[in-house]
Amino acid sequence: MNVYLKQKIAFSVLFLCTLLVIVPVLVILAIIFVKGMSAIDISFLTEVPIKGMKEGGIFPAILGTLYLVLGAVLFAVPLGVLSAIYLVEYSRENFLSRLVKLAIVNLAGVPSVVYGLFGLGIFVLYFEFGASILSGSLTLGIMILPVIITASREALESVPKSFRIVSLSLGASKWQTIRHSVLPHALPGILTGTILGLGRAAGETAPILFTVAAFYLPKLPTSIFDQTMALPYHLYVISTQVPGIPENVRYGTALVLLLLVLLLNLAAIILRYQFRKRKRW
Template structure:
């Protein structure tokens, strides 16, 4: 076989494999759209469930997921960004930083249901926050943190070292250098990481199962210490716990959750590509 022929075969094979990767996602999305689009309308998004959730809409679940996503952002971003700055800009390679890194890697590998149980033990029971938005947000925040730390650290490290040296040589302190040169240039990358982390949090069921999610509530939460309904848990409930649930409402709910999460993904992609076009190095 000539070299050209084997190259052509290799390319064809790789292209085929890359296309195969796309198939499941396209199928899942297409199937859910086809099955669920009929249920989704303005009323579905803006009204409460009725008649044992077999009719009506999903408003409280949508609101709950939005609230939890915000709560997760508040709980995780400051800590995660701070940790990333420390690791990338200040920490030298010592046993301490090596253990911190090891801890982060391991945190990322913990199953989400374990986070849920941990949240139940620490936030709900021990700290007495009860089953509440605060407890759920903290639990989700904890779960999100490793992802955000790793991507934020990567974004910080991608700012060329030479900018730091130049800034210091012009009499800037280490903090001024971080503030003026490193952070502005790392920000879009960090933002992308944050959004991807939040996206995962928005779609998780297990961590909110014991810490915040309500089976059904007749009203919207009034304080951060209230329970709330949330889309992923609501979907689980109507798919498994409610006999005689119309299929279309189940798929409609899944579609709304999917669109919510994917739109966060699109925002992240837009931020990233805009920055790439604008950046000056």
């Protein structure tokens, strides 16, 4: 066979592969947007569910997810950023730092349902927080820790070495150098990672199954020790556990969840783009 014909065929096959990845994404989005739009109005977004979730809104689930995500970030961001600072600024190439990196890789790979088991074992039962926003937030926080650490590491590593040398040579201490000459310039990257972590936490179901999520709780949580509904779990419940839920309520819930997650990702992408454009070193 002619080599150029062969090349043409090969390229077409590869192009087809790419289409097979991307087209279904668009199809999924299109289906959910078209079918979900009709369910969404102000009352759907602001009212509590009624009549066994067949009617009313999904406000408690939206609010619950926001609480959980916020809690997860409050826990994971300080810990993740400090951890990245340790890896980039303090640790030297030795056994301990290799072990830390291996641990991070494995945390990123632990199945989400195992995080759920862990959260149940340690937060719900051992620390006796019960099934609560606190337990769920901490579990989600640990789950997104690798995302935050990895993004923060990349952000810190992208700050030129010269900034550190200049600051130290002016008599600043190591921490002052990190605080004033490194962190401010790594901030956009850390923020991007944080928003990606938010998106991840907002969409996860398995870690909150046994740690916080309530099946049907048509009132709002009042403290961090309360259970709460959450969007992804709500979608699971009304798709598989409760018969007779109108289709547009299910699609509407899926659309709200999808919009929340995609907007967070979009924000991260825009932020990253803006940052790269503005960067001057």
